[in-house]
Amino acid sequence: MMHPEDLPDAFVAQLNLLLGEEAAAALITAITQTAAPLSIRYHPKKKGQPLPEYAPVLWSDYGFYLDERKSFTLDPLFHAGVYYVQEAASMLIGWILQQLPGAAQSPRILDLCGAPGGKSTLIQSVVSDQSLLVANEVIRNRYPILRENLVKWGYPNKLLTNADASAFEAYSGFFDVVLVDAPCSGEGLFRKDPQAVGEWSLHNQQLCAGRQKRILSSAVAAVRPGGWLLYSTCTYNPDENEANVRWLQEDFGFEPIRLALPESWGVLSMGAGYQCFPHLVKGEGFYMACLQKTGGQPYHAPKKNVGKSYWKPLAGKNMDPLKSWLHNPDQLDVFSNEQGQLRAWPSIHTNDILDLMRGFPGAEPGVAIGQLLRQEFIPAHDLIVSTLLSPDIPLYNLDTTSALRCLKKENIEVPHAPKGWIVAAFENTPIALLKNIGSRINNYYPKEWRIRMNID
Numbered sequence: 523m524m525h526p527e528d529l530p531d532a533f534v535a536q537l538n539l540l541l542g543e544e545a546a547a548a549l550i551t552a553i554t555q556t557a558a559p560l561s562i563r564y565h566p567k568k569k570g571q572p573l574p575e576y577a578p579v580l581w582s583d584y585g586f587y588l589d590e591r592k593s594f595t596l597d598p599l600f601h602a603g604v605y606y607v608q609e610a611a612s613m614l615i616g617w618i619l620q621q622l623p624g625a626a627q628s629p630r631i632l633d634l635c636g637a638p639g640g641k642s643t644l645i646q647s648v649v650s651d652q653s654l655l656v657a658n659e660v661i662r663n664r665y666p667i668l669r670e671n672l673v674k675w676g677y678p679n680k681l682l683t684n685a686d687a688s689a690f691e692a693y694s695g696f697f698d699v700v701l702v703d704a705p706c707s708g709e710g711l712f713r714k715d716p717q718a719v720g721e722w723s724l725h726n727q728q729l730c731a732g733r734q735k736r737i738l739s740s741a742v743a744a745v746r747p748g749g750w751l752l753y754s755t756c757t758y759n760p761d762e763n764e765a766n767v768r769w770l771q772e773d774f775g776f777e778p779i780r781l782a783l784p785e786s787w788g789v790l791s792m793g794a795g796y797q798c799f800p801h802l803v804k805g806e807g808f809y810m811a812c813l814q815k816t817g818g819q820p821y822h823a824p825k826k827n828v829g830k831s832y833w834k835p836l837a838g839k840n841m842d843p844l845k846s847w848l849h850n851p852d853q854l855d856v857f858s859n860e861q862g863q864l865r866a867w868p869s870i871h872t873n874d875i876l877d878l879m880r881g882f883p884g885a886e887p888g889v890a891i892g893q894l895l896r897q898e899f900i901p902a903h904d905l906i907v908s909t910l911l912s913p914d915i916p917l918y919n920l921d922t923t924s925a926l927r928c929l930k931k932e933n934i935e936v937p938h939a940p941k942g943w944i945v946a947a948f949e950n951t952p953i954a955l956l957k958n959i960g961s962r963i964n965n966y967y968p969k970e971w972r973i974r975m976n977i978d
Contacts, residue, residue, distance in 0.1 A: 603674030611805030628698035637664035639671030676908035687740035710807020764793035776813035
């Protein structure tokens with residue numbers, strides 16, 4: 523626990539101006555003297571076990587508070603994408619999407635600052651399967667964790683990009699919803715991350731506000747006329763929150779959307795947005811605003827696809843080896859690159875994905891389902907943990923110890939398993955791809971994701 527005197531004087535002075543001394547003192551007590559609540563959000567389609575009898579997160583159909591911290595690393599269901607550990611207040615983004623008329627059915631959604639993936643997986647959980655999510659992260663060394671979490675979440679209606687926000691200006695008016703969960707000074711995370719206290723300064727606050735405006739200036743172009751821009755931070759100060767929202771209104775003609783949040787949730791209205799304070803909400807500090815675009819021009823795709831595409835449609839005759847592995851294969855398009863690697867996504871998204879690949883040729887669309895080598899299909903791990911895996915594929919359930927050893931990429935035994943490919947599971951949820959070659963079982967779990975801690 524911190525002490526109140528550990529907080530910077532300038533930060534305390536800002537809170538006093540923002541809330542008044544009495545409320546600021548209550549917030550400071552919450553930040554320094556209470557533990558942050560721990561919450562998880564379950565996958566709507568991967569219920570490996572009954573939902574626990576924990577207190578629900580009021581604004582999330584699948585969010586729950588845990589009574590005590592557990593070792594998620596030692597839970598195979600965590601690695602299988604059955605749930606995601608997410609701060610409760612930030613789950614409000616999902617609730618907002620469900621309140622906007624038609625937004626949950628929006629065909630095109632962009633999460634512009636996506637890593638580590640909490641809000642991207644949240645979006646996929648609340649919107650229609652007919653929607654396409656573009657999850658982007660500009661920082662190269664943060665992109666792998668975004669990719670890992672979205673692979674484990676397993677939805678095929680996605681495209682992953684590693685690009686600067688300015689790259690999306692070429693898709694002016696393309697997206698129905700754009701989320702900017704902006705890099706910020708992190709005041710709302712002081713309770714969870716005391717290191718953030720030492721990095722805080724008024725100067726850094728202003729740097730963050732400027733960076734947020736640069737990102738937002740690109741985001742506004744990508745929103746279609748009548749579409750929505752969701753802006754959020756994990757900070758309290760008006761320079762990064764209300765001031766940026768006013769700027770969006772005054773310079774770009776966005777109109778704030780008023781939300782009917784239940785008073786019992788404890789979320790406060792702050793200007794055109796809303797703020798979660800830890801002394802009022804069972805969660806961390808979180809700011810959000812929803813704005814609607816009133817002007818602009820709709821997106822017009824170029825007449826010719828001028829970009830180079832590394833992916834080509836898989837010929838129909840080559841689909842036969844894959845079909846038994848795929849759920850509803852007739853509703854999917856499968857594309858191949860020059861190395862024979864295969865990716866699949868719902869056919870309804872093909873035009874949009876190909877259009878986006880023109881501007882982002884290195885993007886990762888849909889699900890990597892495997893590879894064709896001389897007409898033999900070699901499945902990929904990404905397929906095993908995805909919602910594309912056929913329910914007819916046999917699962918070989920492992921006990922906890924064997925499942926954890928499998929996730930460490932150690933040698934394990936699967937009694938009575940036939941030769942060939944095996945989908946290892948835990949509590950009827952796929953966790954890894956194995957191959958029984960007779961003398962041993964090869965483990966194809968991604969080595970970069972393997973458990974490194976001692977499981978004994």
